[in-house]
Amino acid sequence: MAKAAGVCLRALAPILVAMMPVTSLALEGDAGRGKRAFQRCYSCHSVDPNEKAKLQGPSLYRIMGRPAAAISDFEYSDAMRAKAAAGLVWDATTLDRYVADPESLVPGTRMSVPLRDDRERADLIAYLALSGQYNP
Numbered sequence: 001m002a003k004a005a006g007v008c009l010r011a012l013a014p015i016l017v018a019m020m021p022v023t024s025l026a027l028e029g030d031a032g033r034g035k036r037a038f039q040r041c042y043s044c045h046s047v048d049p050n051e052k053a054k055l056q057g058p059s060l061y062r063i064m065g066r067p068a069a070a071i072s073d074f075e076y077s078d079a080m081r082a083k084a085a086a087g088l089v090w091d092a093t094t095l096d097r098y099v100a101d102p103e104s105l106v107p108g109t110r111m112s113v114p115l116r117d118d119r120e121r122a123d124l125i126a127y128l129a130l131s132g133q134y135n136p
């Protein structure tokens with residue numbers, strides 16, 4: 001019986017190993033769900049290039065590939081400007097870190113609302129990517 005279980009495990013091992021990287025990869029986001037997750041951002045940010053409202057946060061239209069603090073008529077914090085000068089660019093990784101914990105990536109940032117749920121952030125980032133890459 002013990003032997004049979006051993007054989008069985010050995011047969012399964014390559015399959016288990018093959019499955020492992022999947023769990024360590026960043027979560028694949030769902031843009032449809034991300035649109036709903038954006039309701040957490042939407043009182044302060046817009047992804048509409050023609051947004052006219054004066055919002056508390058900068059536009060997130062084509063945020064992918066955009067350097068931090070790039071919206072010229074937005075009053076960023078000194079903290080965000082310093083990070084921009086140090087080369088911070090928004091991509092799936094930096095967005096994920098900032099939105100999970102704004103203060104840890106940009107100490108002193110004026111944005112204080114974190115979104116801690118990994119799945120929701122992945123969905124949200126997939127949604128933000130829909131407006132395309134930064135293209136000044």
Ligand code: HEC
Pocket residue numbers: 038040041042043044045056057058060063067068069070071075076077078079080090095098099108109110111112113114115124
């Ligand atoms: C209460 C208002 C508010 C909410 C809600 C909010 N933000 Fe922000 N966000 C800001 C402000 C203010 C800044 C500018 C921060 C600074 O200058 O330090 C900012 C900056 C950002 C930036 C940097 C943009 C740039 O041009 O460099 C990103 C990205 C961002 N927010 C994403 C999000 C996402 C995603 C959400 C939803 C999960 C969200 N924010 C929710 C107020 C908000």
